[in-house]
Amino acid sequence: MSNINSLSSQPEPIHIGIIGGGIAGSTIALHLAELNIKVTLIEKGPSLVNGPPICHLHAGGNLYREISEQQCITLLRQSIDTLKLYKHSANIRPTVVAIPKSDKGNPDNLIPRLEKLKSEYAQLITQDASNQVLGPAEDYFALYTKSKLAKLAKKALPKEAKTLDDWMIPVAKNLDFDATKFPLVLVQEYGLSAFRLAATAILATEKLKNCQVLTNTKVTNIKAIENRWLLKTENNESINVDYLINACGFKTGEIDDMLILKRKRMVEFKAAYITHWQQCEGQWPEVIFYGERGTPQGMAQLTPYANGYFQLHGMTQDITLFKNGLVSTTNNSAQPQLEQRFINKIDHAWQADNVYTRTNKSISHMSQFLPSFSSAKMGGSPLFGAQQIPGDDADLRAADVTFSGNNYARAEIVKASSAIDGANLIVNKLVEVGLLNSSILQQAPPYEITSSLNQSEVTSLAIKLAKQRNYPIDLAKVVGQS
Numbered sequence: 001m002s003n004i005n006s007l008s009s010q011p012e013p014i015h016i017g018i019i020g021g022g023i024a025g026s027t028i029a030l031h032l033a034e035l036n037i038k039v040t041l042i043e044k045g046p047s048l049v050n051g052p053p054i055c056h057l058h059a060g061g062n063l064y065r066e067i068s069e070q071q072c073i074t075l076l077r078q079s080i081d082t083l084k085l086y087k088h089s090a091n092i093r094p095t096v097v098a099i100p101k102s103d104k105g106n107p108d109n110l111i112p113r114l115e116k117l118k119s120e121y122a123q124l125i126t127q128d129a130s131n132q133v134l135g136p137a138e139d140y141f142a143l144y145t146k147s148k149l150a151k152l153a154k155k156a157l158p159k160e161a162k163t164l165d166d167w168m169i170p171v172a173k174n175l176d177f178d179a180t181k182f183p184l185v186l187v188q189e190y191g192l193s194a195f196r197l198a199a200t201a202i203l204a205t206e207k208l209k210n211c212q213v214l215t216n217t218k219v220t221n222i223k224a225i226e227n228r229w230l231l232k233t234e235n236n237e238s239i240n241v242d243y244l245i246n247a248c249g250f251k252t253g254e255i256d257d258m259l260i261l262k263r264k265r266m267v268e269f270k271a272a273y274i275t276h277w278q279q280c281e282g283q284w285p286e287v288i289f290y291g292e293r294g295t296p297q298g299m300a301q302l303t304p305y306a307n308g309y310f311q312l313h314g315m316t317q318d319i320t321l322f323k324n325g326l327v328s329t330t331n332n333s334a335q336p337q338l339e340q341r342f343i344n345k346i347d348h349a350w351q352a353d354n355v356y357t358r359t360n361k362s363i364s365h366m367s368q369f370l371p372s373f374s375s376a377k378m379g380g381s382p383l384f385g386a387q388q389i390p391g392d393d394a395d396l397r398a399a400d401v402t403f404s405g406n407n408y409a410r411a412e413i414v415k416a417s418s419a420i421d422g423a424n425l426i427v428n429k430l431v432e433v434g435l436l437n438s439s440i441l442q443q444a445p446p447y448e449i450t451s452s453l454n455q456s457e458v459t460s461l462a463i464k465l466a467k468q469r470n471y472p473i474d475l476a477k478v479v480g481q482s
């Protein structure tokens, strides 16, 4: 590649190969293509963004008590960028956080971190008014005492939740007041629709002239030839690229192994369950009950979708988590090895009786706090998969990309919202190694093509994808405020 040696002149146009069309690879592809860089995105599956579930935006990391304040601030900033890029993929409804009586936590201890996040959000709005995508900063969070909630429980359910109090009414009417400590927290943590993210990525990459997407194409071999890469696919195609981005999700280690690169990481298999609550009334926020991960009291999460569909997580070994579901790399390989029973679930299917048992356990877990939820029934197949966590800290939630040499990057995101930071860091690196002119750093990508998509085209493709993937179409529809 002569351009590395000719830093004073304009670098020659480069061709970037991205392996893996999950949210990381797709976001990086559309970011680069929006900057007029030639990209080939290679995905072994039939469509983009079809990996493990993505249901929460994590705008402040409030679903995790155990993570550092710095990770929360990073997730807040990254989530704001994500809402601006994927503007039709958010389910705009707040999250209610409660601490069960059985838990050793104290709600007052949550307040300093919430205050810090609120002031960070206010500062981001001061820097750029377009950052105000989570409502006004003063409404970032609110506290609800027992007496305030008791009053709200007597109010009629509004047709549409317009105020913070409106969102609390269904919770107040259904909560077992003896099961939680007070105050409860309401925070502007929104939902994300994986189907609308997928639809956005598909529609935008189709429109971007510089972006070639190869689906049903698995990379099986990689050779370094001078300063370029020759990728070989299962179908015996050859693809030459100047720069390679490994965005293979929980299989990132397989590509590292092909290149004989050492890297420490973990992989975790997890699942969330789809339920239908016929008797549900009112417009629901997300509701989470904190708990100690991996114990029978693990956190319970209720995520609302359209028309009475709810997704449940229960951070216990017999609901969301699995015995031996978290594995690490060994000295011989950068790819952690999940037991075959997990790979069978990912590549084929779950046994129906196992799905039924775990879904019912998730309903019982939630009914400890919302007794009327016990009438909910299984509403579809679980959302599940394996995700990678770089390094050896299983609590890491904000991670982006790492580099090896001058022409290889790997995306190692834990949360979808970190993908844009990953893309920006790759552009910086391409400038640093002389493959792109530094003038590109002045062009914040305007995301001209992605921004031109409208809500109805995104939602209508998202509904088609939900059908194709055998999920209720209500998971693809917009909930909350549009």
Ligand SMILES: Cc1cc2nc3c(=O)[nH]c(=O)nc-3n(C[C@H](O)[C@H](O)[C@H](O)COP(=O)(O)OP(=O)(O)OC[C@H]3O[C@@H](n4cnc5c(N)ncnc54)[C@H](O)[C@@H]3O)c2cc1C
Pocket: 019, 020, 021, 022, 023, 024, 025, 042, 043, 044, 045, 049, 050, 051, 052, 053, 054, 055, 056, 057, 058, 217, 218, 219, 220, 247, 248, 249, 250, 251, 268, 269, 270, 271, 272, 383, 384, 385, 386, 387, 388, 411, 412, 413, 414, 415, 416, 417
């Ligand atoms: C139960 C559960 C709930 C979750 N909830 C959330 C949430 O609410 N919010 C959130 O932000 N995150 C959530 N996550 C995490 C999130 O799903 C992942 O971190 C995210 O999907 C990772 O995206 P990715 O693009 O890195 O990987 P993936 O989505 O796994 O994409 C990698 C892609 O690479 C492809 N690939 C692999 N090998 C090859 C090859 N050799 N050739 C071609 N293609 C290849 C795969 O087919 C795949 O499509 C959750 C995870 C789980 C398991």
